[in-house]
Amino acid sequence: MSVSSTAQANLPAGLSAVLGVLSSSAVVIDSDDRVLQASEAAREVGLVKDDDLIVGELLALARQVRRDGEIREGEIEISASGLAGRTTSFAVRVAPLGSEVGGGGLVLLLVEDQTERRRVEEVRRDFVANTSHELKTPVGALALLAETIEDAADDPEAVRRFAGRMRQEANRLTNLVQDMITLSRIQAAEPMPDPARVELDSVVAEALDRGRMKATARGIELAYTGTRRLAVLGDEELLVTALRNLLDNAVAYSPEKTRVLVSTCLDGNMVELSVADQGIGIPERDLERIFERFYRVDPARSRVTGGTGLGLAIVKHVTAAHGGKVTVTSKEGAGSTFTLRLPVRPGVPS
């Protein structure tokens, strides 16, 4: 808490200590609008400079409160001209200090930056909106197919065909829900509850095992090379899920009779796990967006492959939960390489 040169004797006893423990920005101004006391936060965000409250809206609010003694609350947007840099949204609470109305003329302002809360809310709202949209498609298809089957009750061949399509849509729905559960499980589990030593060899073996059938069906060879016996600290099941998503993509977005190569290596105290394919590649402009939820380079193609667009979001969150990073390099028509960089058994002396 920094104190202005103005006599601090005007401040009610103990106030300074109280303001010092508040996490929000706190400012006390006197009857001449001069700042008697301002928390570090208030100065850092740029509400106060020297002895002045430099945001006009806040000053106007403080004067109203001084005049009628009423506590006021609200949200204000302060733009770049008021603050250095960006537009920021603040929750404000302004109250008179002292007993008599208009008495000492002291006014207390509590100001809380709402930017982060707003951002989190926005992300959540987007996710709910996207999710409902993604759920509607297969559910709508199921309803239509059921109707069609009713109408075709006398045609066993048609019934069989539409029932098959229903099964496909139901599978899609199951995958989507499963992916959403995985994503929220990872996000809820930050930091990871009880990380264990995980051998990369078994992660790779497990993921290759689960991915082999799809690959073989398309004549794609899965191979594994690199440093063995590497270990990280984390959750084996989550790492298998991440690697499986990368393998699924490598196979799904590659032409038949190509090769997918998983490799591992040690780089300083980071472990690298890569999946390289000889597939269709990803256009440069999409590279930074593919890790977003529900983002697909070609939504029409994904509809055919049954993709939900959550796979890489899962990969990103799993990697982050392990203190690592995921990167991608790609060339259209030539192939893509996704690399997970994870700390070697972090926190455990080797």
Ligand SMILES: Nc1ncnc2c1ncn2[C@@H]1O[C@H](COP(=O)(O)OP(=O)(O)OP(=O)(O)O)[C@@H](O)[C@H]1O
């Ligand atoms: N190895 C790859 N080669 C080419 N494009 C890829 C590759 N991996 C991902 N992509 C692109 O990135 C998009 C997002 O991938 P992501 O795994 O998140 O979703 P998806 O594969 O469409 O669906 P799912 O959630 O079922 O995995 C894909 O739709 C695809 O366009």
Ligand SMILES: [Mg+2]
């Ligand atoms: Mg995928």
